[in-house]
Amino acid sequence: MTFRETIITAFQSLKMxxxxxxxxxxxxxxxxxxxxxxxxxxxxxxxxxxSQFKTSKSGELKAQIDFTSDTDAG
Structure with a gap:
């Protein structure tokens, strides 16, 4: 099967x-x-x-992590 026949068969399948x-x-x-x-x-x-892990002048790594719990303790 040639490339042309493959393309024709594909378009016929799409139409059907x-x-x-x-x-x-x-x-x-x-x-x-x-x-x-x-x-x-x-x-x-x-x-x-x-961007949060920026190195300070003293070589320490600082990051801020925010956590909010949706569950009630009780």
């Missing part, structure tokens, strides 16, 4: 199953978007952590 093709495209788009979002969040957290 438009709903399935549309759902596949939507799934791929959502998957790619979620991977990009997760990577962006990870890079943002990494940059924030690096």
């Amino acid at each position: 199953n438009p709903k399935r093709s549309f759902m596949t495209i939507i799934g791929i788009v959502i998957g790619i978007a979620s991977v990009i979002t997760i990577m962006a969040i990870g890079n943002g957290v990494n940059q924030m952590a690096k």
